[in-house]
Amino acid sequence: MKISLFIPCFVDQFYPQTGMNIVQVLERLGHTVDYPEAQTCCGQPAFNSGFWDEARAVAERQIAIFQDAEIVVIASGSCGAMVKVFYPELFHGHPRETEARALAAKTFEFSDFLVNRLGVLDVGARFPGRATFHDGCHGLRELGLKNPPRQLLQHVRGLELVEMKEAETCCGFGGTFAVKFPMISTAMGEVKCASIAETGAEFVISNDSSCLMQIRGVLERQGKSVKTLHLAEVLAQT
Amino acid sequence: MNVHAKTFNEAARHQTADLRQRDWIQKALAGYYAKRDEFKNRFQSWSGARDTAAAVKWEAVNHLDRYLDEFASRLEARGTRVFWAPDAQAVRDYVVGVARQHQVRSIIKSKSMTAEEIHLNDTLEQAGFEVVESDLGEYIVQLRHEPPYHLVFPAMHLTRQQISDLFQDRLGSESTDNPEHLTMIARRVMRRKYCEADMGISGANFAIAETGMISITENEGNARLTTSLPKVHVAIVGIEKVLPKLSDLALFLPMLATAGAGQPITCYNTLYGGPRQPGEPDGPEEFHVVLLDNRRTELLADAEQRDALHCIRCGACLNVCPIFKNIGGHSYGTTYQGPIGSVITPHLRGLQDWKHLSQASSLCGACTETCPVKINLHHHLLHNRRNAIQARPARFEKLVQTGFVFMMRRPRLYEWAAGIGRILQPLQRLVQGTVLDPLRAWTKTRSFPPLAEKSFRELWRKRKKL
Numbered sequence: 001m002k003i004s005l006f007i008p009c010f011v012d013q014f015y016p017q018t019g020m021n022i023v024q025v026l027e028r029l030g031h032t033v034d035y036p037e038a039q040t041c042c043g044q045p046a047f048n049s050g051f052w053d054e055a056r057a058v059a060e061r062q063i064a065i066f067q068d069a070e071i072v073v074i075a076s077g078s079c080g081a082m083v084k085v086f087y088p089e090l091f092h093g094h095p096r097e098t099e100a101r102a103l104a105a106k107t108f109e110f111s112d113f114l115v116n117r118l119g120v121l122d123v124g125a126r127f128p129g130r131a132t133f134h135d136g137c138h139g140l141r142e143l144g145l146k147n148p149p150r151q152l153l154q155h156v157r158g159l160e161l162v163e164m165k166e167a168e169t170c171c172g173f174g175g176t177f178a179v180k181f182p183m184i185s186t187a188m189g190e191v192k193c194a195s196i197a198e199t200g201a202e203f204v205i206s207n208d209s210s211c212l213m214q215i216r217g218v219l220e221r222q223g224k225s226v227k228t229l230h231l232a233e234v235l236a237q238t
Numbered sequence: 239m240n241v242h243a244k245t246f247n248e249a250a251r252h253q254t255a256d257l258r259q260r261d262w263i264q265k266a267l268a269g270y271y272a273k274r275d276e277f278k279n280r281f282q283s284w285s286g287a288r289d290t291a292a293a294v295k296w297e298a299v300n301h302l303d304r305y306l307d308e309f310a311s312r313l314e315a316r317g318t319r320v321f322w323a324p325d326a327q328a329v330r331d332y333v334v335g336v337a338r339q340h341q342v343r344s345i346i347k348s349k350s351m352t353a354e355e356i357h358l359n360d361t362l363e364q365a366g367f368e369v370v371e372s373d374l375g376e377y378i379v380q381l382r383h384e385p386p387y388h389l390v391f392p393a394m395h396l397t398r399q400q401i402s403d404l405f406q407d408r409l410g411s412e413s414t415d416n417p418e419h420l421t422m423i424a425r426r427v428m429r430r431k432y433c434e435a436d437m438g439i440s441g442a443n444f445a446i447a448e449t450g451m452i453s454i455t456e457n458e459g460n461a462r463l464t465t466s467l468p469k470v471h472v473a474i475v476g477i478e479k480v481l482p483k484l485s486d487l488a489l490f491l492p493m494l495a496t497a498g499a500g501q502p503i504t505c506y507n508t509l510y511g512g513p514r515q516p517g518e519p520d521g522p523e524e525f526h527v528v529l530l531d532n533r534r535t536e537l538l539a540d541a542e543q544r545d546a547l548h549c550i551r552c553g554a555c556l557n558v559c560p561i562f563k564n565i566g567g568h569s570y571g572t573t574y575q576g577p578i579g580s581v582i583t584p585h586l587r588g589l590q591d592w593k594h595l596s597q598a599s600s601l602c603g604a605c606t607e608t609c610p611v612k613i614n615l616h617h618h619l620l621h622n623r624r625n626a627i628q629a630r631p632a633r634f635e636k637l638v639q640t641g642f643v644f645m646m647r648r649p650r651l652y653e654w655a656a657g658i659g660r661i662l663q664p665l666q667r668l669v670q671g672t673v674l675d676p677l678r679a680w681t682k683t684r685s686f687p688p689l690a691e692k693s694f695r696e697l698w699r700k701r702k703k704l
Contacts, residue, residue: 007694009646013656014687016694035698040646048601050623051639058646137602170560174600179679181247181598186683187254187564188600191264217684 002032004069006062006107008079008209009041015209021236022075022110025123028238029114036065044082047090048175056090063087063099071117072107075232077139077208078175080109085142109139111207111231115148121155127237128158131229132201134192134215136208137170149207149231156234166195173214189218196226207231242571243594249569250598259395263563266394270557273500280502281492291493292612295548298447298480302538302547305447305480306529312450316512318525326356329528333358333439333472334365336526340470342367342436348454348461349373350441351389351551352474352530355573355586358439369439370431372460374424381408387567389574390498390553395566428460438468438522442475443550444490448483451511452527455494455504462508471522473510476530478547490550497610498552537585543618546581548611555605555615561598570595577605581618589626596622653695660689 003026007019023033043058062083066072074080084104091100114120133153139145153161172178172188179185192215196204204219204226206212216228239247253259278284298305310320323329337345345367347353359380362369371380375392379385381404386392393401398415405411411423440461442452452473454461465471481490487507495501514521537547556562556576567575572583572595580595596619605615627635645651669675671682680686692700 009652012694013659013689016690016692016697019694020697035695037695037698038649040649040652043646046639046642048620048623049635049639050620050625050627051636052624052627054639054643057643061647137600137604141603141607168604170600170602170604172560172600174602177597177600181250182679182683183251183254184561184564184598185600187260188560189684191260191560191564213687214684217680217686220685221683 002034002070003113004066004072005033005035006039006042006066006072006074006079006083007035008074008076010213011075011209014213015230018209018230018232019075021230021232022073024236025114025125025232026073029118029120029123034069036069038065042079042082043090044079044086045175047082047086048177052090056094059087059090059100060096063096063103066103066107067099069106071113072103073113074107074109075230076210077109077136077143077145078210080107080112081138081142083107109143109145109207111139111148111152112143112145115151121151123152123155123235125155125235125237126157127234129203130160130162130199130201131203131205131234132162132164132196132199133167134164134171134196134204134206134211135168136206136211139207140168145207149205152231152235153205156237159234162199162201164195164199164201166192169195171211171214173210175210178214185214186218189214190222193218193222193224193226197224201226203227203229203234205229205231205234239594240591242591245571246569246594246598249571250565253565253569259566260564262397263395263566266391267557267563270500274496274554274557277492277496277500277502281496287489287493288610288612291489291610292545292548294481294486294489295550295611296545298482299478299538299544299547302477302480305482306477308447309445309450309480310527310529312447313512313527315450316515318450318512318527321526321528323528323530323532325532326530329356329474329530330358330361332526332528333474334361336470336472336524337362337365337367337437340436340524342470344431344434345369345437345439346372346431346435346464346468347376347439348441348456348464349376349392350439350474351386351573352441352476353439354386355476355532356474356530358474370428370435372428372431372458372464373456374421374458374460377424377428378404381405385568385573387575388553388556389551389576389579390556395568432463432467435464435468437470437472438464438466440465440471440473442473442479442527443494444487445475445480446484446487446509447480449509449511451484451509452479453487453491454508454510455491455506456508457499457501457505459506462506465508465510466521469523470526471510471513471524472526472528474528474530476532477534478549493610494550494552497554497608533586537582540585542621543581543585545611545613546578546585546615546618548613549578549582550611551578552610554608554610558604558608560600560602560604577615577619578613581613581615581622584622584626589622590630593622593626596620596626653693656689656693660691663689 043055047055172185212228378393444453513525584592
């Protein structure tokens with residue numbers, strides 16, 4: 001299958017290795033990966049701030065860039081939700097609505113693509129250690145991806161997966177919320193990190209780099225040794 | 239930033255720094271989660287029940303005119319006086335008028351968030367009436383001169399010791415942290431008040447159109463006494479409380495108890511259909527139902543957010559909200575706290591004054607997931623944000639967003655800007671955490687990752703060349 005990659009802007013700039021790991025896993029499964037270089041951002045920062053016209057201007061470009069793609073895999077549950085759930089709303093009654101809906105329909109978050117589209121649970125990964133999984137809210141509630149990442153992790157050799165109590169509780173990132181209301185955002189991060197620490201896990205894994213940025217930010221300040229990992233980083237290890 | 243937003247930020251800063259309070263709220267809710275889940279599982283299908291409840295409320299809200307007429311005319315047929323109040327002032331004037339007409343001195347009141355919304359107690363006290371809250375939690379916060387902390391659990395923020403101290407101070411009782419003893423102390427005061435009161439004020443959980451009755455749900459029996467002992471009963475009812483049929487309660491009563499309090503059903507569920515009828519031994523001589531609009535019809539006119547009128551005030555969205563759990567109920571500065579409050583307050587009290595509540599959310603969606611009547615709460619926060627910007631764009635933010643769009647539509651510029659970021663990054667590290675740090679809002683409490691040496695697009699290009 002020919003897959004077009006959507007690498008969200010902050011993954012591009014802060015976590016390029018996550019993108020490369022996704023490429024690795026998809027190629028290992030025998031697929032061809034393409035990365036349209038004209039892509040930038042899904043438009044979520046403007047959308048969430050209430051600037052829908054601005055968000056549409058950014059989104060329009062992405063819709064055009066991926067127009068001919070057969071299938072789009074996106075490296076974030078949050079940006080995935082933007083494309084799959086919010087593009088149709090953003091373009092409701094707009095000339096580009098059909099194209100927006102078409103992109104929404106062919107876009108898959110990484111774990112969703114592997115499990116629900118390809119039907120792959122075992123990607124042949126090996127990763128020794130004790131880990132807990134953090135559900136990014138957008139992946140969990142907008143896209144309904146509670147099981148796919150866990151199913152994939154359960155098939156990783158050597159990995160012991162332990163659930164934390166607050167797995168489904170928001171880490172407090174929330175985009176610009178994290179800097180507009182830093183005190184609330186940090187308090188939420190502290191609750192999350194306490195729950196992570198309680199499991200005794202060495203690693204916290206998620207399918208959203210933005211959550212991991214928040215979690216790692218708090219963990220490092222607390223001097224905790226738990227490491228943050230994107231799902232793709234784990235699945236790429238053999 | 240307006241005064242409400244400033245107050246909110248200050249309160250949130252104060253509350254998030256109070257680790258003991260945050261811990262207390264987390265602990266207070268732990269029992270609720272367990273019980274809620276236990277009783278949700280007693281439904282044949284909780285998700286099916288939510289679908290049905292949402293459909294029933296949709297029907298009621300989308301045909302509100304018809305159902306309200308039916309409700310009012312059936313009530314009137316049994317001698318109830320129905321007053322249609324367009325706003326808070328109209329209710330306050332009406333209730334004061336009724337009280338004066340009956341030469342009322344003392345008023346007993348059962349729990350009503352609608353009465354809180356219109357600040358009825360303040361008005362009545364200023365008019366010279368004594369008002370006593372008969373719900374234990376409400377009585378406690380009334381003694382503290384505080385608004386309810388949570389729309390279902392008004393005193394959840396207080397420990398038993400704090401309540402004991404309050405009772406010692408205000409009622410002259412002995413120190414005890416035994417819940418039964420504390421309840422008995424309040425009960426002794428309350429029983430006397432019931433007998434003295436000439437007027438009882440209540441809210442309503444549901445208004446049944448088919449039979450012209452209000453339904454009140456409670457655990458303490460205080461609403462029954464409040465509504466039946468005094469000679470006048472006034473019920474304040476938001477117009478969205480209407481349900482088409484009596485049989486709808488078969489779903490809504492257990493649903494409200496489960497979602498709201500983690501109970502299979504509350505201890506007392508009573509229907510009130512009119513004043514004392516000829517030949518009846520008890521009940522009030524007069525029964526008034528006040529139907530309150532107070533800008534609910536404006537929300538009704540907003541097709542996008544109309545489902546916010548489905549709300550049955552169960553408080554389930556507060557209980558799962560990580561914002562609520564960390565900042566507490568008083569920080570909001572609103573009658574309705576938590577996600578539902580953040581959604582409806584801008585409609586009830588002004589979008590520009592209350593838009594900050596819609597911004598103070600990570601949009602995690604736990605509220606929408608739990609809402610028994612399926613209100614699209616967290617998406618409505620997005621709608622409020624959009625509406626606020628459309629009505630009055632913030633100039634600085636508009637500039638930032640315009641710049642953002644300009645850059646994101648030009649990949650070369652985007653790459654160039656990221657390159658500049660890499661050059662400036664060491665400078666940011668030098669001033670990190672100080673007032674000069676542009677990332678201070680983040681870095682004050684969290685470490686910030688460095689930009690990767692090479693972006694994904696650079697790695698991709700390099701790989702393609704190989």
